[in-house]
Amino acid sequence: MTRKQKRLALVGGVFVAAAVGVALVLSALNKAVAYFYVPADIAALPSPPEGLIRLGGLVEAGSVVREEGGALIRFTVADEVSQVPVSYRGILPDLFREGQGVVAQGRLVNGELQAVEVLAKHDENYMPREVAEALKEQGRWKEGEPPPSKP
């Protein structure tokens, strides 16, 4: 081997070793790296998780109820498989609405998540208001869906 080839082998070897190491660590951590559980994850657990957890999903349409003059908010977070009821006392982010992705942090008590924090998730769709209105009127798009590719 020439010196050049030796250096190439050294750098390649170090990089591959680092990449494999990081990949192993990340795959071992898999669930811990995830920022939140989805309702299906919780339904699949043998027993409900204890302590603070984060639950992410869509706020189910028609599920938002305000009690005690708006101080207590109840809603359901759902994915395609399952849903979890959530109660929350506090200030909601501006993006919070039915059909919106949210991440709620709290404790599971009798199947209900008593949230201490509710964050709104933003999706990857960007468009002007008028375009969104027009698409909705034409029935070509609903909130939370990716917009049709040809406007």
Added chain:
Amino acid sequence: MLPLAFITDYANPEKFERIARPLTPVLAAFAVLAGAAGLYFALFNSPADYQQGESVRIMYVHVPAAWMALFCYTAMAAASVAGFIWKHPLADTAAKATAPIGAIFTALALITGSLWGKPMWGTWWAWDARLTSVLILFFLYLGYIAVWEAVEDKIRAAKLAAIVAIVGFVNVPIIKFSVDWWNSLHQPASVFRADGPTIHASMLTPLLLMGVAYTFTYAALLLVSMRAELAARRLARLDRLQTERISGVREE
């Protein structure tokens, strides 16, 4: 091969200077023009978003900064490979010059992202995979710069820094795909995605203009920084020669 010949031809610092000196103001001019056009559209002549309202304008500063954070790191790692393996004399200089620029783009992405996160998500910061991996990228830049500063012998410093840059490159695909591999608070990509952009053309145009402006800014700053480094090196060499002559180490 033309690109290879081009790269080896300009390995000579004097040839590099001959090209880089006139090129610097041209690149800077493109950066200013694209930046002015991009900011005009981003701030005054583009629509508010249907969900985010006016806050969408933060995106025009944030997203290109995040692109450049990854682009600069990739450039730094590539230059480090060229320097470490092929001993290209300008590659280490290019990698060293890229690091602080990349670190600033990363800091800009983190800060503007935080400013956007508070009104939209409801929090300044979340330890999700995307945000955390970009913070690690910022520390990798700082670590790379620290190696150059800490090691006295510049040839050894270049080797050690190159290894840091190359190993750290593992983080780049993790950042890119973090939002697809794990549940994260940060949204998935809107522009560079398999099924095409999910961002309306009226918003994509100012975003791409800003991306062009940032790229030219990087190129101009890179040349300025590399030329300064080469000039400093030449000055140090002349200084050394003169000291030797005065002290009579070298008889003429």
